[in-house]
Amino acid sequence: EPEVTQTPSHQVTQMGQEVILRCVPISNHLYFYWYRQILGQKVEFLVSFYNNEISEKSEIFDDQFSVERPDGSNFTLKIRSTKLEDSAMYFCASSYSEGDTQYFGPGTRLTVL
Amino acid sequence: AQSVTQLGSHVSVSEGALVLLRCNYSSSVPPYLFWYVQYPNQGLQLLLKYTSAATLVKGINGFEAEFKKSETSFHLTKPSAHMSDAAEYFCAVSDRTDSSYKLIFGSGTRLLVRP
Numbered sequence: 001e002p003e004v005t006q007t008p009s010h011q012v013t014q015m016g017q018e019v020i021l022r023c024v025p026i027s028n029h030l031y032f033y034w035y036r037q038i039l040g041q042k043v044e045f046l047v048s049f050y051n052n053e054i055s056e057k058s059e060i061f062d063d064q065f066s067v068e069r070p071d072g073s074n075f076t077l078k079i080r081s082t083k084l085e086d087s088a089m090y091f092c093a094s095s096y097s098e099g100d101t102q103y104f105g106p107g108t109r110l111t112v113l
Numbered sequence: 114a115q116s117v118t119q120l121g122s123h124v125s126v127s128e129g130a131l132v133l134l135r136c137n138y139s140s141s142v143p144p145y146l147f148w149y150v151q152y153p154n155q156g157l158q159l160l161l162k163y164t165s166a167a168t169l170v171k172g173i174n175g176f177e178a179e180f181k182k183s184e185t186s187f188h189l190t191k192p193s194a195h196m197s198d199a200a201e202y203f204c205a206v207s208d209r210t211d212s213s214y215k216l217i218f219g220s221g222t223r224l225l226v227r228p
Contacts, residue, residue: 006155042166043218044204045177056215090226098214099145099164104156106156 002026004105006092012111013082021077024093032075033093033102034067036060043091049080050076082112115140119219120157127227132176132191132217134222136204139185145207146187147216150176160202163187174198199226 005024013019025032034046047057049067057065066078077092078088089109093102120135138144145164149157157188161172168180178189189203201223 006156018158035216035218042204042220043216045215045217048215058215066183085227093157093216095214101147101162102216103159104149104157106154 004092004103005096006090006105006108008108009106010109010111012046014055015084015112016081019079019082019110021039021079021090021092021110023075023077023105024073025092025094026096026103027073028093029096031055031095031098031100031102032067032069033095034077035091035093035104036088037091037107038059038085038088046077046090079110082110084112088108115144115206115217117204117206117217117219118203119204119222121222123223123225124221125225125227126194128196130191132189132194132198132224134189134202134204134224136178136187137185138187138204138206140206142209145209146178146180147201147205147207148172148176148187148189148198149205151203151221157203160189176211184194194224194226195227196226199224 007022032049037043047061048055064080089107091107092105095102116139118137137140147162148160161170163180169199171177201221204219
C-alpha cells in the first residue's frame, strides 16, 4: 500500500540554524500539506500546496518557513532560522484531490536547542 | 470558524468493554469529519471519515462513528476493546469554508486498555 514517508525521523539543531524536513508524498497525489504538533498540544495546520504554489498558510507559517517541491517527488519544509518554540513533531500529508482523505507520514521530531 | 472538541484527554477501559470516544464539532457548512489514530512513534492513520453520505460510518479495526447533526457530534465507538487499540485518537473536521480543505484537529484522546 502506498504511503507517505518523511526523513529524518528525528532532527536536533541549534537555535538559529536552518533545517530542511523532507517528505515523499504518495506518487499520484496532487495536494500536499504540512502540520505540526507541539508536545502536549493539538495538531496544527501550517501550509497547503498545490500546482507548485502555496494555496493556504496559517499564521504560524511566517517568513521563516518555506515549502518547495524541487523534483516532482519530494516535498520539503524549510525553517530558515530555528527558534526554541519550533520544537515539535512535523507531519507531512498528501491527498489526491481537494476534500479527499489526507494521508499522513510518520512525522519528523524537531528538537531545537 | 470550524472547531473540534474532544471530551476527555484520557479514557481507560477494560479489554472487552465498550469504547466510546467523544467528539463535538462546530462548522458553518456541512462538515467532513475524520477520526485518525496514532500509535506510539507512528504517524496519523485514518480510521474512518464522514463526507455527507451515510450517517453511520464504519472504519477499520471494528470502529464506527455516527454523525448526529442535531448534537453536532461524531463520537467514535467500538463494541469490544482490544489491547492493540491502545493509542491516541484524533477527531478532525475539514475546513471547507474557503476551499482550503485543511484539517482542524481536536486535542486528542489517549485510550488505555486494561487487561
